[in-house]
Amino acid sequence: MRALFAQARMELRLTLRSGEGLLVTLIIPPALLLFFAVLRIAPSGYARPIDFLLPSMLALAVMSVGLVSLGIRTAYERHYGVLKRLGATPLGRGRLLGAKVLAVLAVEVIQIGLLVAVASFFGWRPTGLVPVALLALLFGTATFASLGLLIAGTFRAETTLGLANGLYLLFILLGGIAWPLDRMPGPIALVGLLLPSNALATALRTTLSPSPGWPLGELAILALWTLGILAVARRTFRWE
Amino acid sequence: MSAPRSMHSSAESVATRPAIEVEGLIKRYDSRTVVDRLSFSIFRGELFALLGPNGAGKTTTIEILEGYRRPDAGTVRILGLDPSRDASELKRRIGVMLQSGGIYPTATPQEVLELFACFYPDPEDPEALLHLVGLDEVRRTRYRYLSGGQQRRLALALALIGKPEVLFLDEPTTGMDPQARRLTWSLLEELKRRGMTILLTTHFLEEAERLADRVAIIDHGRLIALSTPQELMRLEADHVTVAAAQPLDVDELAQLPSVHRVRELPDGRYVLETDRPIDALAEVTGWARDRRLLLTELRVGHRSLEEVFLQLTGSELRE
Incomplete structure (x- = not known):
């Protein structure tokens, strides 16, 4: 346990120490939320813009830390032989991955705190099925952290850098984060429906709405994505 | 079990x-x-x-x-x-x-x-x-x-x-x-x-x-x-290195009783291989005195590990 927590502390410390990690995880999501909320940029059909924007930015935050920050950091750790060197210590791969998950969850706690603080400024109060929303966040974390690690362990560090940022942008624009898919042209909406970002954002909107429901379909999509990603990672992930 | x-x-x-x-x-x-x-x-x-x-x-x-x-x-x-x-x-x-x-x-x-x-x-x-x-x-x-x-x-x-x-x-x-x-x-x-x-x-x-x-x-x-x-450095015979102000006759050096073989190095020095370095030293100085040759270098040495390595692998160590 001591090794696990020491490693998790190091992971968290290095995430927050890197400028790009800090920017993408803790600055971009609250800044976007603030920007859109001030300008009231949101689709019609929501009582207030913040009711659409907060679930979007919570989903964005999970992608920022799991896909972008964790993926890129891990890719460079692999590039610099850190993963290899840790492999010769008693820490073990299980605890190394466990420590990465703990660090991701810790960053998410900070992100949620910041986003909820901004949202409450625009009159948002917790409604709906909050525990189910947290469950959806956990499912999303599993999906995007697995995706980040898959890319990090499969491609070179430079490729991971481009790929993680590219997918991030794709998910934001076409994956139901910036704009809901039912307001998009048909073919684009069809592509977006299959993306995990839309499943996570929709699950959060469903659970945090004043008349909430259980997002079973979305949770199933996220679980399927996670299983698929892990199956591929088992074949392609390299520690060196 | x-x-x-x-x-x-x-x-x-x-x-x-x-x-x-x-x-x-x-x-x-x-x-x-x-x-x-x-x-x-x-x-x-x-x-x-x-x-x-x-x-x-x-x-x-x-x-x-x-x-x-x-x-x-x-x-x-x-x-x-x-x-x-x-x-x-x-x-x-x-x-x-x-x-x-x-x-x-x-x-x-x-x-x-x-x-x-x-x-x-x-x-x-x-x-x-x-x-x-x-x-x-x-x-x-x-x-x-x-x-x-x-x-x-x-x-x-x-x-x-x-x-x-x-x-x-x-x-x-x-x-x-x-x-x-x-x-x-x-x-x-x-x-x-x-x-x-x-x-x-x-x-x-x-x-x-x-x-x-x-x-x-x-x-x-x-x-x-x-x-x-x-042990590795002792694998081969010791050697005597000599140099003079002028070129030396390799065949004459090779005929000295304790010298097995003579090699001329690119820098003009000569390496005499021997397993009796003390005798070889005496013979070389005697030979030079008889011919009124001034030796500018005369040295007994073991091979370095580097030379052993070069001989065994045929390649030099590179950094």
Whole structure:
């Protein structure tokens, strides 16, 4: 346990120490939320813009830390032989991955705190099925952290850098984060429906709405994505 | 069933078994054989150097012993344990220094030493290790801003943090300046005195000559010599080197009674091979006096390990 927590502390410390990690995880999501909320940029059909924007930015935050920050950091750790060197210590791969998950969850706690603080400024109060929303966040974390690690362990560090940022942008624009898919042209909406970002954002909107429901379909999509990603990672992930 | 048996064998191993046993080791990458039927044993408390040119199979060999790669054939035992099957027990008892990298670029020496200390049941004091490898002053400097030599010394300190019984060092002093290298050498000598078993690979013959109890020379994955550095240097006859103000007659020199063979070096000196250097010396000076030749250089020497290496492998060590 001591090794696990020491490693998790190091992971968290290095995430927050890197400028790009800090920017993408803790600055971009609250800044976007603030920007859109001030300008009231949101689709019609929501009582207030913040009711659409907060679930979007919570989903964005999970992608920022799991896909972008964790993926890129891990890719460079692999590039610099850190993963290899840790492999010769008693820490073990299980605890190394466990420590990465703990660090991701810790960053998410900070992100949620910041986003909820901004949202409450625009009159948002917790409604709906909050525990189910947290469950959806956990499912999303599993999906995007697995995706980040898959890319990090499969491609070179430079490729991971481009790929993680590219997918991030794709998910934001076409994956139901910036704009809901039912307001998009048909073919684009069809592509977006299959993306995990839309499943996570929709699950959060469903659970945090004043008349909430259980997002079973979305949770199933996220679980399927996670299983698929892990199956591929088992074949392609390299520690060196 | 297997637990008591392995306990028994490890109790036995303390007294009788070598710390490292390698038997018939083979490793292929695709169709290329990089380690070819390698066998050697390293005794407890021994400092053993693996010497060879680039691509000789040194790193592959040491990484098989560290548990990073599985051999295609042959057996490997470290402290009586199998690096693949008994990995979790072995990792507590060995220390590893990779050939390069392995450390978070944005973390400081103090942070990584304190982190690694948490991985081991009975670690060294990170403070003491920082001092031992001379990194006190840069303890809060991020790894990426350390000099090459400082980075290597941090890697060495990390290898020592778990109080290992066996230490694996892959080219530990490559990239160090001469002062850091001497500091590392005296550190390794101290560790040897404390009874640690050390396997190191190196390009530096001087390093092997000074530190190693025994040296294995490998080339193309094969063991081509295994002995003490002193024995290796005695493999061939001693020699006498002479030089004069003018060219010398090679045939006349070769006819001196104690001289086996004469070689002319590109720089104009002559090397006389002999197994009776004292007699050869007397004969050469007598021969020069008779011909009124002034010798500008006259020297008896052993071959250096470098020359032995050159002769055995046909290639020079490169950094």
